[in-house]
Amino acid sequence: MQYVNLNDGNKMPQLGFGVFQVSDLSQAEQAVSDALDVGYRLIDTAAAYGNEEAVGNAIKNSGINRDEIFVTSKLWVDHFTYEKAKQGIDDSLKKLGLDYMDLYLLHQPYGDVAGAWRALEEAQKEGKIKSIGVSNFAPDQLMNLELMSNVKPAVNQIEVSPWYQEHNEVAFNEQQDVQTEAWAPFAEGKHNIFTNETIANIGKKYGKSNGQVILRWLIQRGIVVIPKSVHKSRIEENFDVFDFELSSDDMKTMNSLDKHESQFFDHRDPAAIESIFGASLKALRN
Numbered sequence: 001m002q003y004v005n006l007n008d009g010n011k012m013p014q015l016g017f018g019v020f021q022v023s024d025l026s027q028a029e030q031a032v033s034d035a036l037d038v039g040y041r042l043i044d045t046a047a048a049y050g051n052e053e054a055v056g057n058a059i060k061n062s063g064i065n066r067d068e069i070f071v072t073s074k075l076w077v078d079h080f081t082y083e084k085a086k087q088g089i090d091d092s093l094k095k096l097g098l099d100y101m102d103l104y105l106l107h108q109p110y111g112d113v114a115g116a117w118r119a120l121e122e123a124q125k126e127g128k129i130k131s132i133g134v135s136n137f138a139p140d141q142l143m144n145l146e147l148m149s150n151v152k153p154a155v156n157q158i159e160v161s162p163w164y165q166e167h168n169e170v171a172f173n174e175q176q177d178v179q180t181e182a183w184a185p186f187a188e189g190k191h192n193i194f195t196n197e198t199i200a201n202i203g204k205k206y207g208k209s210n211g212q213v214i215l216r217w218l219i220q221r222g223i224v225v226i227p228k229s230v231h232k233s234r235i236e237e238n239f240d241v242f243d244f245e246l247s248s249d250d251m252k253t254m255n256s257l258d259k260h261e262s263q264f265f266d267h268r269d270p271a272a273i274e275s276i277f278g279a280s281l282k283a284l285r286n
């Protein structure tokens with residue numbers, strides 16, 4: 001496994017396993033067990049995914065030493081106040097059945113980010129979280145957080161795939177010494193990504209699938225990547241990306257596929273923010 005060094009001195013595996021949209025808990029537990037069995041040592045969950053307990057069970061039953069597994073979870077916006085964030089951290093720990101998390105992220109850049117971040121800083125001091133970070137933060141939001149807080153985020157987890165490459169955001173994170181982590185590296189299969197001919201032609205040269213080429217392209221960009229699958233054969237396939245290297249021409253060809261547009265929703269669009277997060281944020285006013 002390849003590791004990256006975080007700005008707080010901790011190390012993080014560069015390839016991990018995500019469990020978004022695996023709401024069936026026995027399926028989530030099985031998928032994480034399979035991933036650990038295959039060799040993944042980074043698991044990415046979130047309070048909002050509703051499967052922290054299943055992730056914790058798989059970790060507990062794996063027999064792997066706790067300090068060999070890098071566990072990430074995330075705080076949802078309905079807990080973005082100082083007090084609620086403290087509770088949210090304890091809830092995540094309890095559901096995971098762990099006494100510390102390796103990385104805990106503010107899932108979104110909305111609401112009382114300052115209050116929630118202060119709770120993360122304190123939990124880090126108390127040893128409940130090793131590294132603290134953010135997700136879906138644009139460069140100005142990241143800068144704002146850096147300027148107003150004592151601890152710089154170690155990680156910014158953002159959407160990065162061949163269709164939405166985010167070169168400027170990744171460069172900004174790097175300049176700030178904040179590790180970029182890519183969510184939805186396969187754009188959840190949109191635009192037939194697994195059969196795209198340009199990617200397939202690159203893969204043929206190395207005897208690799210489209211998924212493997214995509215993960216390799218992200219790894220060579222210095223990004224941490226967390227593909228999701230509930231099929232063991234794909235979990236294995238997605239892990240088998242450390243025995244080849246894309247040439248600089250192939251990296252350039254991959255870079256040419258950018259559609260410059262989120263494949264899900266624009267995190268800076270006020271209407272999207274209101275419709276997706278409005279109810280949770282308004283509820284926090286009371």
Ligand code: NAP
Binds near residue numbers: 107136227
């Ligand atoms: P993804 O990893 O881009 O795509 C997952 C989809 O690809 C699933 O439908 C999976 O199907 C399929 N797949 C996986 N490997 C494959 C392969 N080798 N060949 C063919 N199909 C394959 O999408 P994601 O789950 O949204 O993103 C990954 C992780 O990022 C999440 O699980 C989560 O941990 C994190 N995430 C974070 C945020 C955030 O806001 N911070 C947002 C989204 C996701 P099967 O499962 O049926 O195999």
